[in-house]
Amino acid sequence: MGQKPITFFRQVLALCSYPDLLEDSKFPEDAKSRARRILQACGGGSLGAYSTSQGIEIIRQDVARYIERRDGGIPCDPDNIYLSIGASDAIVTMLKLLVSGEGMSRTGVMISIPQYPLYSAALAELGAVQISYYLEEDNCWSLDINELRRALQEAKKHCSPRALCIINPGNPTGQVQSRQCIEDVIRFAATENLFLMSDEVYQDNVYADGCKFHSFKKVLFEMGPEYSEKVELASFHSTSKCYMGECGFRGGYMEVVNLDPEVKVQLTKLVSVRLCPPVPGQALLDVVVNPPQPDEPSYDTFIKERTETLATLAEKANMTQEILNQVPGIKCNPVQGAMYSFPRIHLPPKAILEAKVESACTQFNLISVLFMDISKGEKGQSPDMFYCMKLLEETGICLVPGSGFGQRDGTYHFRMTILPSKEKLKIVLAKIKEFHQHFTDQYS
Amino acid sequence: MGQKPITFFRQVLALCSYPDLLEDSKFPEDAKSRARRILQACGGGSLGAYSTSQGIEIIRQDVARYIERRDGGIPCDPDNIYLSIGASDAIVTMLKLLVSGEGMSRTGVMISIPQYPLYSAALAELGAVQISYYLEEDNCWSLDINELRRALQEAKKHCSPRALCIINPGNPTGQVQSRQCIEDVIRFAATENLFLMSDEVYQDNVYADGCKFHSFKKVLFEMGPEYSEKVELASFHSTSKCYMGECGFRGGYMEVVNLDPEVKVQLTKLVSVRLCPPVPGQALLDVVVNPPQPDEPSYDTFIKERTETLATLAEKANMTQEILNQVPGIKCNPVQGAMYSFPRIHLPPKAILEAKVESACTQFNLISVLFMDISKGEKGQSPDMFYCMKLLEETGICLVPGSGFGQRDGTYHFRMTILPSKEKLKIVLAKIKEFHQHFTDQYS
Ligand SMILES: Cc1ncc(COP(=O)(O)O)c(C=O)c1O
Ligand SMILES: Cc1ncc(COP(=O)(O)O)c(C=O)c1O
Numbered sequence: 001m002g003q004k005p006i007t008f009f010r011q012v013l014a015l016c017s018y019p020d021l022l023e024d025s026k027f028p029e030d031a032k033s034r035a036r037r038i039l040q041a042c043g044g045g046s047l048g049a050y051s052t053s054q055g056i057e058i059i060r061q062d063v064a065r066y067i068e069r070r071d072g073g074i075p076c077d078p079d080n081i082y083l084s085i086g087a088s089d090a091i092v093t094m095l096k097l098l099v100s101g102e103g104m105s106r107t108g109v110m111i112s113i114p115q116y117p118l119y120s121a122a123l124a125e126l127g128a129v130q131i132s133y134y135l136e137e138d139n140c141w142s143l144d145i146n147e148l149r150r151a152l153q154e155a156k157k158h159c160s161p162r163a164l165c166i167i168n169p170g171n172p173t174g175q176v177q178s179r180q181c182i183e184d185v186i187r188f189a190a191t192e193n194l195f196l197m198s199d200e201v202y203q204d205n206v207y208a209d210g211c212k213f214h215s216f217k218k219v220l221f222e223m224g225p226e227y228s229e230k231v232e233l234a235s236f237h238s239t240s241k242c243y244m245g246e247c248g249f250r251g252g253y254m255e256v257v258n259l260d261p262e263v264k265v266q267l268t269k270l271v272s273v274r275l276c277p278p279v280p281g282q283a284l285l286d287v288v289v290n291p292p293q294p295d296e297p298s299y300d301t302f303i304k305e306r307t308e309t310l311a312t313l314a315e316k317a318n319m320t321q322e323i324l325n326q327v328p329g330i331k332c333n334p335v336q337g338a339m340y341s342f343p344r345i346h347l348p349p350k351a352i353l354e355a356k357v358e359s360a361c362t363q364f365n366l367i368s369v370l371f372m373d374i375s376k377g378e379k380g381q382s383p384d385m386f387y388c389m390k391l392l393e394e395t396g397i398c399l400v401p402g403s404g405f406g407q408r409d410g411t412y413h414f415r416m417t418i419l420p421s422k423e424k425l426k427i428v429l430a431k432i433k434e435f436h437q438h439f440t441d442q443y444s
Numbered sequence: 445m446g447q448k449p450i451t452f453f454r455q456v457l458a459l460c461s462y463p464d465l466l467e468d469s470k471f472p473e474d475a476k477s478r479a480r481r482i483l484q485a486c487g488g489g490s491l492g493a494y495s496t497s498q499g500i501e502i503i504r505q506d507v508a509r510y511i512e513r514r515d516g517g518i519p520c521d522p523d524n525i526y527l528s529i530g531a532s533d534a535i536v537t538m539l540k541l542l543v544s545g546e547g548m549s550r551t552g553v554m555i556s557i558p559q560y561p562l563y564s565a566a567l568a569e570l571g572a573v574q575i576s577y578y579l580e581e582d583n584c585w586s587l588d589i590n591e592l593r594r595a596l597q598e599a600k601k602h603c604s605p606r607a608l609c610i611i612n613p614g615n616p617t618g619q620v621q622s623r624q625c626i627e628d629v630i631r632f633a634a635t636e637n638l639f640l641m642s643d644e645v646y647q648d649n650v651y652a653d654g655c656k657f658h659s660f661k662k663v664l665f666e667m668g669p670e671y672s673e674k675v676e677l678a679s680f681h682s683t684s685k686c687y688m689g690e691c692g693f694r695g696g697y698m699e700v701v702n703l704d705p706e707v708k709v710q711l712t713k714l715v716s717v718r719l720c721p722p723v724p725g726q727a728l729l730d731v732v733v734n735p736p737q738p739d740e741p742s743y744d745t746f747i748k749e750r751t752e753t754l755a756t757l758a759e760k761a762n763m764t765q766e767i768l769n770q771v772p773g774i775k776c777n778p779v780q781g782a783m784y785s786f787p788r789i790h791l792p793p794k795a796i797l798e799a800k801v802e803s804a805c806t807q808f809n810l811i812s813v814l815f816m817d818i819s820k821g822e823k824g825q826s827p828d829m830f831y832c833m834k835l836l837e838e839t840g841i842c843l844v845p846g847s848g849f850g851q852r853d854g855t856y857h858f859r860m861t862i863l864p865s866k867e868k869l870k871i872v873l874a875k876i877k878e879f880h881q882h883f884t885d886q887y888s
Contacts, residue, residue, distance in 0.1 A: 001487075001488060001493075002488060003488075005490060005492050010461055010462040011462055013461040013462065014458040014459075014461045014462035014465060015458075017454055017457040017458040017461055017724075018454040018455055018457065018458035021458060021465075024470075026468075042692070043445075043692075044445060044446060044447075046449060046692070047692045047693065048449050048688075048689060048690040048691060048692045048693065049445075049691060049692050050684075050691040050692060051692065085529060085694075085718070085722070086718070086719065088717070088718050088719055089718060092717070092718070096569075118717060121717045122717060125540075125714070125717065240494075244492075245492060246492040247492060247493060247494040247719070247720075248486070248487075248490070248491045248492045248493050248494060248495065248720070248722065248723030248724070249491065249492065249722060249723065249724060250529075250719075250720075250721075250722040250723075270569070273532070273536070273562060273565045273566060273569065274529070274530070274532050274533060274536070275530060275532055275691070275694075276691075276692070276694075277694075278529070278692065278693060278694040278722040278724065278725060279692030279693065279694075280461075280692070280693060280722065280724045280725075281722060281724075
C-alpha cells in the first residue's frame with residue numbers, strides 16, 4: 001500500500017541475511033551491533049538454523065523488557081513469551097489448546113461481532129462453538145458488558161463457554177477500548193472463569209483524541225492480586241501492523257499469564273510440532289521491541305520514519321471518516337485506531353431484493369468468500385456483497401462486505417482500509433461517494 | 445552445524461530485505477536481477493507485504509518449471525503448487541484436510557516405522573488413527589509391499605484407511621527407495637484407493653552408489669494414464685535440507701496431483717486462514733528452484749559450494765556407517781541418503797532392567813520427550829533413552845533414542861545426524877564407540 005518500511009529494521013535484516021555486510025562501512029554501527037547480537041543467538045550464527053520452538057531466548061527476553069516498558073514496569077517473564085508465525089499462528093494455537101469436549105460440553109468461545117474473520121474460521125475448523133457478542137455501533141463500536149452477559153447466558157444452554165476474545169484496537173471497527181471497559185471485561189472474565197485472549201496487534205495504532213491504548217496485561221495487574229493472580233490471559237502482538245507493517249515476515253509473539261504449568265507444557269509441545277517460527281521474522285521482532293536508542297546513530301531517522309507513518313495514518317483515519325459521513329446513506333464511526341473504517345451503508349430495498357436473486361456467488365476475493373456468511377440458506381448474494389461487487393465492476397475499488405465480519409441482521413457495512421496514500425485514498429473516497437449516490441438512485 | 449549457506453541465496457535475500465543494496469556494485473548482477481524479479485512480484489515491491497495465501501505466483505511458476513526439469517519434462521501446473529511454512533506446515537495441512545469421521549469410520553493414515561515424528565504427532569493432534577508399517581531393517585530399511593498389505597488389512601478392522609505417507613530419502617533411516625519399490629507403492633495405493641503423501645525434502649541428499657532419487661510424481665506419470673490420471677498425490681519439498689540447509693527461513697512447497705477440484709477449493713481456504721507463508725522463505729525457495737545458470741556470474745561459485753556441501757555429506761555418511769560398524773554391539777545400515785544414521789544397538793539385559801526402574805523420565809530434549817513412546821504404561825525410561833541419557837552425561841553428546849521414531853519391539857536404536865564437520869563427527873564417533881564398549885562392560 002506504499003507504506004515505507006523502517007530503514008533500520010531492513011538494514012538489520014540484510015545484515016543478518018548476509019553477514020559479509022557486517023564489514024560494509026555503509027551500514028550504521030547500531031544496526032551492525034543488533035545484527036551481531038541476533039546472529040550470536042542463532043544456531044551456528046545463522047538465520048538458517050532452526051531455533052527453539054518457543055523462539056530464540058534473547059529475543060524473548062527483549063520482548064519481555066519491551067512489555068515491561070510498555071506496561072510501566074509490571075514484570076514480564078521471558079518464559080511466558082512464545083514467538084509465533086505472525087499473530088495468526090499464536091491465536092490459532094491458543095484456541096486449539098482451549099477447545100475440547102463434545103455436545104453440551106463442547107468449548108464455547110466468545111468473539112465480537114463484527115470480528116476479524118480469523119476467529120470464526122479457526123473456531124469452525126476446530127469445531128468449537130462460536131459465541132457472538134455484538135459491539136455497540138451507536139456507541140462507537142464499544143463493548144457493552146450487558147451484551148457479554150446476554151451472550152454468555154444464552155450460550156450456557158448449549159455449550160461450555162471457556163474463552164473470551166477481544167480485539168483492541170479493533171479490526172474491522174477501529175474502536176479503542178477505554179480503561180474502564182477493560183476493567184469491566186476482566187471482572188467479567190474472573191467471575192465467569194473465562195480465559196481471556198486479547199488481540200493487541202494494533203497497539204500503536206491509536207489516533208483519536210482522548211483514546212489511549214491500555215494493554216490487558218497492565219490493567220489486569222493494576223487491579224491487584226485478586227485478579228492478577230487468577231485470570232488467565234494470552235495477549236498477542238505482531239510485526240504486521242502498527243508503524244512496522246511488515247506482514248510478509250510473519251513475526252509475532254504471545255504472552256501467557258497465569259497459565260497452568262501443565263497446560264504450559266502442552267502448549268510448548270504443541271508449538272514444537274512446527275519446529276520453529278521463521279527466524280527472519282524473529283529477528284525483525286527483536287528490532288521492533290528493541291529499536292534504536294537516543295544515543296545511537298539511527299535514532300533520529302527511526303523516530304522520524306515512525307512518527308511520519310503514524311501521523312499519516314492518523315490523518316487518513318480522520319479524512320476517511322469525514323468524507324464518508326458527507327455521503328447521504330453512509331454513516332461512519334470515528335476511526336479511533338487500527339487501520340480500517342467500517343461504515344454502515346443504507347441499501348435501498350430494491351437492491352436488497354436484487355442481490356438475493358442474483359445467481360450464485362461469484363468468486364470475489366478469497367478472504368471475503370472464505371468468511372462470508374453465505375451459509376444462511378439464502379439463494380444469491382448478501383446485499384452488501386452485491387454492493388461491493390457493483391462497486392468493483394464500476395470503479396475497480398475492492399472493499400470487503402460487512403457480512404465477511406459479521407453485523408447485526410438487517411444492517412449493512414463495508415470495510416475499507418486507510419492504508420493507501422493520502423492522494424489515492426482521497427480519490428477512492430470520492431469514487432465511493434459518487435458510486436453510492438449513483439447506486440442509491442439506480443435502486444430507488 | 446557449520447554447514448555454510450550458499451552465497452548467492454543470501455545475497456538475494458539481503459537485496460530483497462534492503463533494496464537500497466540494488467545500487468551496490470559489490471553484488472553480482474544475477475543476484476540483483478533475481479531480487480528485482482522477486483520484489484516486482486511482491487505487493488508494493490516489498491517482502492513486507494502479505495502474499496496470496498497459496499504463495500507468490502511467479503514463484504509457483506518457478507517451482508513448476510523446477511519440477512518439470514527434475515522430472516524429465518513431465519508437466520507441472522503452478523496452480524497445483526502451494527508454498528508453505530517449511531514442509532511441516534504443508535504436511536500437517538494436508539493431513540488436516542484428509543482426516544475425518546468417528547469410530548470405525550475414523551481416517552487411518554499409514555506411516556512408516558521408524559518415522560519422522562512430525563507424522564505421529566500430527567495424527568495424534570488430529571485424532572486420526574496411525575497405521576504403522578515397519579521398514580525392513582535387514583534389507584537396508586527398504587519398504588516391503590507385503591508389510592504394507594499386512595498393516596492395511598489389520599487397520600481395516602478398526603478404522604477407514606485413507607492415506608499412505610512415504611519419506612524418501614528416509615528420516616531417520618537414510619534409505620533411498622528404488623524405482624521398483626515406488627512403482628509397487630503406487631500400484632498398491634491405486635488398488636486400495638489411498639491418497640499418497642510423499643515427503644521428498646531430502647531429494648538432493650543421495651550418496652550411495654547405485655541409489656538415485658525418483659520422485660513419486662515422475663514415476664506416477666511414467667506408469668501411464670491408468671495411474672497418472674487416478675492416484676491422488678501430494679509431494680513435499682523444503683528449503684531446510686539438501687545442500688541448502690536453510691531451516692530457519694521456513695520455506696517449502698507442496699505439489700498436489702489429481703486432487704478433486706472441490707477439495708482443492710477447501711485446501712485453498714484452509715491455507716488462507718494463516719494469511720500467507722513467510723515471504724523471505726518464499727524468496728529463498730525461488731532462488732533454490734531457479735539458481736544461477738551457466739552463463740551467469742554467480743554460477744561457478746554456486747556449483748562449487750553446492751558440490752562441496754553434498755560431497756562432504758556423502759563422505760560423512762560413509763564415515764559414520766564405517767566407524768559405527770566397527771563397534772561390537774552396533775549395527776548400522778548404509779546411509780544411502782538424507783542426513784542421519786539409525787544404527788541398531790545391542791543393550792545388555794541388565795541395562796534394560798535398570799532403565800525400567802529408573803525414576804521418571806527426565807526432561808531430555810524437547811523433540812525426543814515430545815515424541816517418545818512413553819505411553820506404554822511402563823514405569824521408568826525406555827532402554828534406549830536410558831542409554832542416550834548416560835551418553836549425554838558421560839560425553840556431552842546428544843543422540844535421539846530410537847523410541848522417538850518407533851522401532852520393532854525389543855530392538856533399540858539411536859539417531860545420529862551426519863551434519864557436524866568431518867573433524868567433529870570423527871571425534872563424536874570415537875566417543876560413542878568408547879562409550880558403547882564401556883556401557884556394555886558396565887551392564888554385563
Ligand atoms: C485483529 C487482527 N489480529 C490478527 C491479525 C493477524 O496478523 P498477523 O498474523 O499478520 O500477525 C490481523 C491481521 O490483519 C488482525 O487484523
Ligand atoms: C522427513 C522430514 N520431513 C519434513 C521435515 C520438516 O522440515 P521443514 O518443516 O523444516 O521443511 C523434516 C525435518 O527434519 C524431515 O526430516
